[in-house]
Structures are given as C-alpha cells and as structure tokens.
Amino acid sequence: xxxxxxxxxxxxxxxxxxxxxxxxxxxxxxxxxxxxxxxxxxxxxxxxxxxxxxxxxxxxxxxxxxxxxxxxxxxxxxxxxxxxxxxxxxxxxxxxxxxxxxxxxxxxxxxxxxxxxxxxxxxxxxxxxxxxxxxxxxxxxxxxxxxxxxxxxxxxxxxxxxxxxxxxxxxxxxxxxxxxxxxxxxxxxxxxxxxxxxxxxxxxxxxxxxxxxxxxxxxxxxxxxxxxxxxxxxxxxxxxxxxxxxxxxxxxxxxxxxxxxxxxxxxxxxxxxxxxxxxxxxxxxx
Amino acid sequence: xxxxxxxxxxxxxxxxxxxxxxxxxxxxxxxxxxxxxxxxxxxxxxxxxxxxxxxxxxxxxxxxxxxxxxxxxxxxxxxxxxxxxxxxxxxxxxxxxxxxxxxxxxxxxxxxxxxxxxxxxxxxxxxxxxxxxxxxxxxxxxxxxxxxxxxxxxxxxxxxxxxxxxxxxxxxxxxxxxxxxxxxxxxxxxxxxxxxxxxxxxxxxxxxxxxxxxxxxxxxxxxxxxxxxxxxxxxxxxxxxxxxxxxxxxxxxxxxxxxxxxxxxxxxxxxxxxxxxxxxxxxxxxxxxxxxxxxxxxxxxxxxxxxxxxxxxxxxxxxxxxxxxxxxxxxxxxxxxxxxxxxxxxxxxxxxxxxxxxxxxxxxxxxxxxxxxxxxxxxxxxxxxxxxxxxxxxxxxxxxxxxxxxxxxxxxxxxxxxxxxxxxxxxxxxxxxxxxxxxxxxxxxxxxxxxxxxxxxxxxxxxxxxxxxxxxxxxxxxxxxxxxxxxxxxxxxxxxxxxxxxxxxxxxxxxxxxxxxxxxxxxxxxxxxxxxxxxxxxxxxxxxxxxxxxxxxxxxxxxxxxxxxxxxxxxxx
Numbered sequence: 001x002x003x004x005x006x007x008x009x010x011x012x013x014x015x016x017x018x019x020x021x022x023x024x025x026x027x028x029x030x031x032x033x034x035x036x037x038x039x040x041x042x043x044x045x046x047x048x049x050x051x052x053x054x055x056x057x058x059x060x061x062x063x064x065x066x067x068x069x070x071x072x073x074x075x076x077x078x079x080x081x082x083x084x085x086x087x088x089x090x091x092x093x094x095x096x097x098x099x100x101x102x103x104x105x106x107x108x109x110x111x112x113x114x115x116x117x118x119x120x121x122x123x124x125x126x127x128x129x130x131x132x133x134x135x136x137x138x139x140x141x142x143x144x145x146x147x148x149x150x151x152x153x154x155x156x157x158x159x160x161x162x163x164x165x166x167x168x169x170x171x172x173x174x175x176x177x178x179x180x181x182x183x184x185x186x187x188x189x190x191x192x193x194x195x196x197x198x199x200x201x202x203x204x205x206x207x208x209x210x211x212x213x214x215x216x217x218x219x220x221x222x223x224x225x226x227x228x229x230x231x232x233x234x235x236x237x238x239x240x241x242x243x244x245x246x247x248x249x250x251x252x253x254x255x256x257x258x259x260x261x262x263x264x265x266x267x268x269x270x271x272x273x274x275x276x277x278x279x280x281x282x283x284x285x286x
Numbered sequence: 287x288x289x290x291x292x293x294x295x296x297x298x299x300x301x302x303x304x305x306x307x308x309x310x311x312x313x314x315x316x317x318x319x320x321x322x323x324x325x326x327x328x329x330x331x332x333x334x335x336x337x338x339x340x341x342x343x344x345x346x347x348x349x350x351x352x353x354x355x356x357x358x359x360x361x362x363x364x365x366x367x368x369x370x371x372x373x374x375x376x377x378x379x380x381x382x383x384x385x386x387x388x389x390x391x392x393x394x395x396x397x398x399x400x401x402x403x404x405x406x407x408x409x410x411x412x413x414x415x416x417x418x419x420x421x422x423x424x425x426x427x428x429x430x431x432x433x434x435x436x437x438x439x440x441x442x443x444x445x446x447x448x449x450x451x452x453x454x455x456x457x458x459x460x461x462x463x464x465x466x467x468x469x470x471x472x473x474x475x476x477x478x479x480x481x482x483x484x485x486x487x488x489x490x491x492x493x494x495x496x497x498x499x500x501x502x503x504x505x506x507x508x509x510x511x512x513x514x515x516x517x518x519x520x521x522x523x524x525x526x527x528x529x530x531x532x533x534x535x536x537x538x539x540x541x542x543x544x545x546x547x548x549x550x551x552x553x554x555x556x557x558x559x560x561x562x563x564x565x566x567x568x569x570x571x572x573x574x575x576x577x578x579x580x581x582x583x584x585x586x587x588x589x590x591x592x593x594x595x596x597x598x599x600x601x602x603x604x605x606x607x608x609x610x611x612x613x614x615x616x617x618x619x620x621x622x623x624x625x626x627x628x629x630x631x632x633x634x635x636x637x638x639x640x641x642x643x644x645x646x647x648x649x650x651x652x653x654x655x656x657x658x659x660x661x662x663x664x665x666x667x668x669x670x671x672x673x674x675x676x677x678x679x680x681x682x683x684x685x686x687x688x689x690x691x692x693x694x695x696x697x698x699x700x701x702x703x704x705x706x707x708x709x710x711x712x713x714x715x716x717x718x719x720x721x722x723x724x725x726x727x728x729x730x731x732x733x734x735x736x737x738x739x740x741x742x743x744x745x746x747x748x749x750x751x752x753x754x755x756x757x758x759x760x761x762x763x764x765x766x767x768x769x770x771x772x773x774x775x776x777x778x779x780x781x782x783x784x785x786x787x788x789x790x791x792x793x794x795x796x797x798x799x800x801x802x803x804x805x806x807x808x809x810x811x812x813x814x815x816x817x818x819x820x821x822x823x824x825x826x827x828x829x830x831x832x833x834x835x836x837x838x839x840x841x842x843x844x845x846x847x848x849x850x851x852x853x854x855x856x857x858x859x
Contacts, residue, residue, distance in 0.1 A: 180699035187691070
C-alpha cells in the first residue's frame with residue numbers, strides 16, 4: 001500500500017464527490033484543535049483535574065515548570081487549569097453572541113428583504129445608524145446602560161454583530177427572491193410562505209452559517225476584550241480576557257500570566273476562522 | 287480525404303495534419319484531425335458540444351491552455367510551421383497572421399474601453415501607423431463591417447452596443463490587420479436570426495475578399511449559408527468532410543445524418559428530428575434517413591399527426607386559454623415608461639400549439655410572464671378554461687395553477703440549487719410528505735420514463751446534468767401536476783441542435799399522448815415552424831401577424847414576417 005495508491009484513491013474519490021475533498025495541513029490542525037477546545041469546554045476536569053480557583057500563596061508567581069506547565073498567578077492558582085476551565089466561557093460566549101447576532105440579523109434582514117419598501121427603508125436607516133458606531137463602541141454603550149457581567153457582555157457582542165448579518169441576509173434574500181426557481185415555485189402553485197420557508201430562507205441562510213463560523217472567532221475576541229476592560233467576566237473567574245487583564249499588572253515580571261490566556265484567545269479565533277473558511281470553500285464548490 | 291484541395295497544400299492558408307490535443311494525463315480530446323483551408327475559402331467545422339471543435343480552433347492560435355499537449359504531423363499557417371511556437375512568437379502572429387472572433391462579444395470586449403480603442407490595439411502593436419492613421423483605419427474597418435455612422439460608434443463602450451453591433455466590432459478588430467486566416471468560433475450563436483443572417487453575410491463578404499475563414503459551429507443549417515466545405519466533428523475526430531451541398535444533401539456518416547435530421551425548419555409537424563430516444567415511442571414512423579423535403583411533404587399527410595392539425599381543431603375544439611388586449615409597460619432607468627407588450631390578443635385551442643416568435647426585445651417573454659400570471663397586465667385579461675385568470679386573486683388562481691405548466695429557457699436556474707432531481711420531482715408531484723413510500727418511487731420512475739431519463743438521475747443535482755437532461759427534468763416537473771396547458775419560453779434555445787431535436791420530439795410526444803395545449807415561445811422561426819399549428823409574429827410588443835403556421839410560412843403578409851422567414855437557417859437541398 002504505497003502513499004501513491006492512497007493518494008490516487010483519494011483523488012478518485014474527490015473526483016466523484018466534487019472538487020478537492022482532501023484536508024490541508026491547516027484544516028487538519030484546526031480540526032484537532034477544535035476537538036480539544038470543545039473537550040476542554042465540556043469536560044475540563046478530564047484535561048485539568050485541579051480547581052481553577054484554588055489558591056496557594058506559597059507557590060505564587062512560579063514560571064512554567066513541571067508542576068505548573070503554564071506557571072502560576074499572583075495567588076498561586078495554576079494557569080494551565082484556569083486556561084482549560086476558561087474555554088467554556090469563551091466558547092459559550094462566542095457561540096451565544098454569534099447566535100444572538102445571527103438571530104437578530106435574520107429577523108431584521110428578512111423583514112427588510114421581504115416586507116415591501118417602507119419597512120425596508122426603515123430597517124435600512126436603523127441599520128445605518130448602528131453601522132455608524134464601531135461595533136465595540138456599540139457593545140460598550142450597551143454595557144454602560146445595563147451594567148457589566150458575562151451575560152450583558154454576551155448580549156452586547158451579539159448586538160454589535162447583528163447589523164452586519166442583517167445587511168448580508170437582506171442582500172442575499174433579494175438576490176435569491178428574484179431567481180428563476182422562486183418564480184417556478186409560484187407557477188407550481190406554492191404559497192408565499194411555502195416559498196419563503198422551502199426556497200428563499202434555506203438558500204439565504206446556508207451561506208450564512210459559514211459566515212457565522214467565521215464570526216465565532218471574532219465574537220470570542222470581542223468578549224475577551226470586554227472582560228479585559230473589566231466589563232465582562234470578573235476576576236477571579238477563569239475567563240481568558242479577565243486573566244489577561246489580571247496579568248497585565250505583572251507583565252514585566254510574570255509574562256506567562258498574560259501570554260497563555262492570550263495564546264488561547266488567538267488559537268481559538270484562528271481555529272474558528274480556518275474551519276469557517278474551509279467549510280465556505282467546500283460549500284461553494286458543491 | 288479531400289484530394290483536389292490537398293494538392294494545393296503549399297498555397298493553403300492553413301494546413302493541419304493529424305492534430306492531437308490532450309489535457310493532463312487524460313485521453314486526448316482531439317484525435318488526429320486533418321484539414322486544409324485555402325485562401326478565399328470558408329471551411330466550417332461542425333459538431334456538438336464536447337466534440338473537440340473549440341479546442342481544435344484554439345490550438346490553431348496557440349491558445350489550447352497551459353496543461354495541454356498539442357502534437358501534429360503538420361500545423362502550418364500560410365505555409366509556415368507554427369507547431370511548438372513559444373508564447374512570445376505566438377503573440378507576434380495572433381491578429382497579424384490569424385484573427386479570432388468569439389461567440390460572446392460582450393465578454394470578449396473590454397467593457398470599460400471604447401470599441402475604437404479596442405480595435406486600434408492590434409494596429410498599435412503590429413503596424414507603424416500613427417495615431418491619425420490608426421483612427422482612419424478604425425473608421426474604415428467599422429464601415430467595412432457595416433456599422434452605421436462609424437464616427438459615433440468608435441467612442442461607444444461595448445455595453446452601449448447591441449449584440450449584432452458588438453459582434454461586428456469584434457469582427458472589425460479581428461480583420462484589422464488583414465490576416466490571411468480568420469477563425470470564428472460560434473460567431474452567431476447568441477444572436478437573433480435576422481442579425482445572424484447579417485453577420486453571416488459579412489463573413490461571406492470577408493471570404494469573398496480572399497480571406498480564408500474557419501467557422502466553428504454546432505449548427506449545420508447556419509454554416510451551410512456561408513461555408514464552401516463542411517467538416518463534421520464527432521468525439522475528437524472528423525467523421526466526414528466535403529462540399530457543403532454534398533454533405534448536407536447526402537450525408538454519409540451517422541453523426542452527420544443525425545445533425546442534418548435535427549434541423550427543424552421545413553420539417554412538417556410530427557416529423558421526428560432525432561433517432562427515437564424512447565423504445566416505447568408510439569406509432570409515429572421513424573424517419574431513419576434524411577427525407578428529401580419536397581416529396582416528403584406530400585407523404586407526411588399520412589403521419590399520425592396530420593399537418594392540418596391546427597386548422598382541424600380550431601373548428602371544433604374548445605378554447606383553453608385566451609389573451610384579450612394585453613398591455614404591459616416597464617419603467618426605464620431614466621423614468622420614462624416603455625410599452626413592452628401592446629394590445630396582444632390570441633386564443634389557444636385544446637390540443638394545439640401556438641408559436642410566438644420574435645427577436646430579443648419584442649416582448650415575447652413578457653407575454654409568457656403575463657400568461658403565467660407572474661405579472662399583472664395593465665390592460666386586458668387572460669382567461670384560462672373560460673375563467674378569469676389574470677384578474678383573479680393568487681389564492682383563487684392557485685387551485686388552477688396545476689393545469690398550467692411552464693418550461694423555461696434556463697432550466698438550471700429554474701431549479702432550487704439545493705435540491706436533487708428526486709426532491710424537485712417529489713415536490714412537483716405534491717408528495718413531499720410521503721417521501722420514501724414505495725408508490726412515490728414508482729411515480730417518479732414513470733415520470734422520468736416519460737421524458738426519457740433513467741432513474742439514475744434521481745439522486746443527482748441539476749448542476750451535475752447535461753443541458754438536455756436538465757431540460758428533460760424541467761419538462762418532467764411541468765408534467766408532474768398533470769397540466770393541460772404548457773407555456774414554453776425558449777425551451778430549446780440554449781441547447782445544441784441535436785439535443786434541441788430530441789427535446790422538440792419529446793415535447794411533440796407528450797403533447798400527443800396527453801392532449802396538451804402548448805404556447806411555444808422562441809426567437810427561432812425554424813423551431814417554431816416545426817412545432818406550431820398557429821403562429822404569432824411579435825415585434826416591438828405587438829403581434830404583427832397571426833395565423834395558421836402553413837399560411838404564415840407560405841405567404842407571410844407582414845413584411846417583418848417575410849424578413850424573419852428569409853433569415854431562417856435551413857438545409858440547402
């Protein structure tokens with residue numbers, strides 16, 4: 001069984017089922033990382049049996065060593081344990097914020113795209129006002145009104161991504177709506193609702209879920225940013241942004257305190273982006 | 287293969303011997319093609335899509351592609367070997383020694399540059415003419431290709447020209463340097479018949495001036511107007527070469543016969559255009575060999591569908607669809623409104639076909655959309671089975687929708703891209719909730735069988751099917767609701783002539799078996815003539831002439847009908 005044969009087999013397979021199904025190195029790595037991240041979000045005890053909040057003043061500020069792979073913080077908490085346990089915050093916040101943004105986007109975009117000119121105009125002007133603020137500023141505004149915390153931070157990030165999704169959904173809806181197969185469905189005697197649910201929405205949303213995968217990375221970074229600013233999760237919660245913020249004070253003496261949470265924020269965001277891109281490419285070719 | 291011409295080899299504009307072209311490690315797509323084009327001669331290479339004709343044309347320009355393998359015993363332009371030339375050497379020759387005209391002038395011309403500059407390009411690269419000299423030559427060229435008022439045209443962008451004008455501009459660019467050889471790849475396929483006739487006349491004129499022309503086309507009837515000789519390409523090989531009249535008059539190879547038989551014009555109603563695709567085709571006698579038209583006309587009266595079908599039914603049968611004084615206008619970008627359909631009236635009788643023919647912009651597609659109630663008319667009404675149709679609410683209409691089916695030009699676009707053929711047809715049969723039930727499969731299979739498709743297409747998406755298969759799926763979907771009326775909007779105009787023949791035959795079969803009434807809209811008078819009982823000729827939104835097909839074709843009363851008729855490509859026998 002030579003490599004060549006395997007490759008030929010793969011190539012033959014890919015010819016049958018559309019272009020290039022083979023995984024690239026980046027995609028494979030991202031896949032493995034994603035699995036690890038999900039595992040540490042779902043069963044953190046398995047990867048890091050310790051307590052992320054347990055303090056041990058005697059072993060404070062230890063650089064990475066055998067006992068503490070990523071070192072310890074100012075209270076002697078194990079950074080590795082905290083980073084692993086922090087995954088669930090980031091992933092849940094990222095996914096929830098994206099879901100909120102997407103959900104709002106779908107509602108607004110569908111309203112604008114389907115319900116005639118007056119509503120389209122109104123929704124569009126509203127979106128333009130929202131667009132006038134940088135996304136993060138919008139999130140800050142929301143937090144100023146409703147107070148800091150994990151839940152508000154999540155909603156804030158979701159809100160600030162919604163206008164972008166709404167815009168894309170509206171444009172996609174208008175494109176799909178005028179396509180011949182929608183007319184063909186009318187000719188077959190389908191009602192407006194049937195056409196909307198069976199043809200227009202699926203064809204509008206399929207490309208959007210790919211975009212949402214890309215958006216999760218962005219949402220995670222934003223959520224971490226808010227926590228870093230002290231507006232999201234509060235210390236000593238094991239949240240990456242909050243850890244990063246705590247480590248800032250000691251960055252010259254204990255670099256590992258901010259390095260490892262930062263590394264994981266970047267890795268997670270990149271993983272989500274690479275996976276999103278890869279799904280996107282595959283969808284386009286189908 | 288062609289003795290007398292090969293002797294004058296040295297003087298030939300183009301000599302190709304045993305040309306083979308392949309891509310990557312796959313089987314060659316052009317397998318040993320040989321031909322010669324003499325100065326002042328027009329040779330047409332004719333074949334279906336995928337026969338290798340375009341690849342052949344492109345390798346004559348060194349444009350076969352980066353991963354192509356081109357080999358030949360001889361490949362000479364004007365007596366000089368051009369096999370294995372470098373890109374740089376080709377650049378010096380293209381335009382000067384050989385000109386190229388492509389099918390779609392819209393994408394062949396830079397949309398952001400005036401056509402005058404586009405045409406002057408080759409003059410700037412290959413001649414020593416100054417700016418003034420180039421401008422003069424461009425005007426001469428535009429004049430030569432018959433563009434009126436060349437002084438105004440040179441400044442226009444390609445998007446501001448009509449299809450025919452663009453094609454003329456492209457030809458002007460191709461002949462700017464007086465190349466001894468002009469290669470035209472499907473130069474008229476995207477054009478209306480009357481414009482097509484003009485472009486063909488222009489090519490004829492260029493040939494007459496001593497230029498060798500290599501014409502590539504899928505349509506035998508079109509090339510027969512200008513080509514001195516025809517070479518039929520099939521599966522990467524030339525299967526038959528000869529003088530045009532000889533090839534069309536007594537085709538030897540099976541593929542040639544198939545293509546000749548596929549020409550719809552002048553074939554009476556009910557004549558089969560393709561070898562039977564369905565083994566269970568009813569009694570219609572197949573016409574295996576190409577019929578000699580005049581004598582055949584008289585015998586065809588005995589076919590199962592008499593040619594006076596339309597005249598007969600109109601006397602006794604019921605009116606199934608009626609358009610009364612339809613008008614519809616659209617707002618133009620500049621705010622003024624344009625009347626797209628102007629006072630159009632006609633009736634469609636049970637079991638008959640009304641052909642609506644017109645060129646692009648004549649309003650025929652708007653009529654189709656009005657008939658399907660996708661647009662509401664401003665004035666006038668459509669009645670279906672005597673009931674109000676256009677005036678009814680969509681809710682009332684929905685109950686009747688099943689009896690009015692539609693077939694579209696762009697079959698692919700009319701299918702939801704996410705659905706497989708099985709899903710499309712299950713949906714059309716209204717069996718969505720019974721998916722997987724045994725009788726669903728039976729009904730799907732019998733529907734596919736009716737349109738000549740194997741059940742193997744069921745799991746595939748339309749994107750993975752050929753053009754002909756897609757249109758068959760489109761017909762199957764239209765038939766699923768057991769319609770009594772079918773509105774066909776240009777159903778065959780994006781298909782190869784031989785595939786078009788099969789689809790026309792299929793429509794003919796289902797019409798006869800199911801007693802359907804058809805509205806058949808097309809820009810191709812030849813197709814309309816073949817399939818229609820009644821014909822309506824449209825121009826600028828109006829019906830200028832309407833009447834029984836034979837009468838309109840034998841004695842057109844409106845000058846425009848006569849002009850259209852004269853432009854129909856037909857086999858010269």
